[in-house]
Amino acid sequence: MSQIKLIQSGEKLSFGQQLKLAVSLSWPAMMAQLSSIMMQYIDASMVGRLGADDSAAVGLVSTSLWLFWGICSAVTMGFSVQVAHRVGAADYSSARKILRQGITACLIFSVVIAAIGVAISGFLPGWLGGTPTVCPKASVYFLVFVAALPLLTMNYLAGGMLRCVGNMKVPGALNVMMCVLDVIFNFFLIFPSHHLNLWGVGLTLPGAGLGVLGAALGTVLAEVITAGAMMYYLCVREKDICLKGHPGSFRPEHQVISRAVKVSAPMTLEHAVICGAQIAITAIVAPLGIMAIAANAFAVTAESLCYMPGYGIADAATTLVGQSHGAGRQDLAKRFGYITTGLGMVTMGIMGVLMWFFAPAVMSLMSPVQEICSLGVESLRIEAWAEPMFAASIVAYGAMIGVGDTMIPAAMNFGSIWLVRLPLAAILAPKMGLAGVWTAMCIELTFRGLIFLYRLIRGKWLKHT
8 A cells, every 4th residue: 555545544553654654755855855965066076176266156156046946945835735735635636726826826936036036146246245256157157047947946846746745756766867967968068178098099078168157057957857857747647646637727726825825935934034144154254265165165065965865854754744634644743743853863863974984085076175175074074963953953844844834943943043053153253264154053053953853842833724
C-alpha cells in the first residue's frame, strides 16, 4: 500500500512504519536538495578558477538572488500545502483546481518580481559596497537570473506539487539531471576553447569564454530545461493530479487565493526580512576586503552541503504532516513532526562532523587562493557546531507548514536573525574579522533551534486552522 493510502485509510501505524515513511520520502528529497547544492559547488568551483574578482562578483549578489528565489518559492508553497490537504482527504478534483490556479497566480507574481529585479540589477552591487572591478560582473550575473525567474518559479511550483502528493523520486531524478546539464553548459560557456592532447591526438573543445556571465547562463539553461520537464510530468503524467483529460479554468478564485496568501504571506515576508538580514551581513563583510567576501560566499556554499539534507527532510515533513492533517489524523501529524525533526538533527549532526574534518578539502575545491581557503575553513569549523540545532529549526518549520501554521514560525525566524545574529555580527566583525560573523551565526542558529523545539513539543502548532 502506498504511503498516502496508509494515511488515508485511517489504520494505526507503528513507529517502524512511520519511520519508514519518513525515510522513504526524505531520501529522494535529500538527493534533490544535494543535487541543487552540487550545482552551487560547480558554479563556485568553476568561477573560482577565474580569480578573486569573479568569485567576489558572484558572492556579492548571491544573498540578493536567494531573496528573489525564496520569495517566489514561498508563494508556491501556499498552493502546494492546499494540494497536500486535498490529497490527504482524497479530493483529487479540488487538488487539480488548486494546481491550475497556482500556475496562473505564481506566473503573474514572478513576472512582477522579475521586473523589479531587472530594474535594480545595475545599481544593486554598488549598494552592497562592491568595488568598481566587481560591480559590472555582479550586475550581469544578477540580471540573467532574475530575468529567468518566472520559468524558475514553475520549477519550484511543479517540484512542490509533486512532493506534496508523495512523489519524491521524479523531482529528485530531474534535479540530478539539472546538475549534469549545469556541468556541461558551464564548461562550454565559462571557459574559452581548450586544446587537449589525448594519446597523441589533438582535440579542441569549443568554449565561449564568457566567465561569470557563462556561469549564470549555464545554470539558468539547466534550470529552464528541468522546469519544462517537471511541469510536463506534473500536468501530463502524474496520475492523481495531472491536468490532461481534466479540463478546468485557470482563473484564480478568491477562496483558493486567500488560503494561499494565508500560508504564503508570512513565509514570503519572513524570507524577505531574513534575506535582507543576509544582505546586511554581506554589507558587514564587504569592508573586510575581497578575500573575505569571496571566502564568505564559498563558505556559505560549502556549508549548504550540511543543511540541504535538512531541507529535504523538511519537504518530507511538510508532505507527511500535511496529508495526515488533511486526513483528519492530528495524532499522526504530531508523530511525523517529531520523527522527521529527530531524523533531521541526526543527519545534519553527522554532516557537521564530516564538514569539520573535510573543510580544508572542500575549500580547496572552491578556490586555489590560499587566503580564501584559510578564511573559509575557519568559518566552516565554527558553523559545524550549530548543525543539529539548525536542523531542528528547518525540519520543525517544515512540519508546521504542513498544517498551514506559518505566521508564528516566520516571526520566530525573523526575530532570531535580526535580534541575535545581526547585532552580534556587527559587534564581532570589527574585532574578529570573518570569524566573528560566523561565530554570531553559530550562536543564533543554536538559539533558533531551541525555540523551534520548544514550540514543536508544546504542540500548539497542531491547533492551527
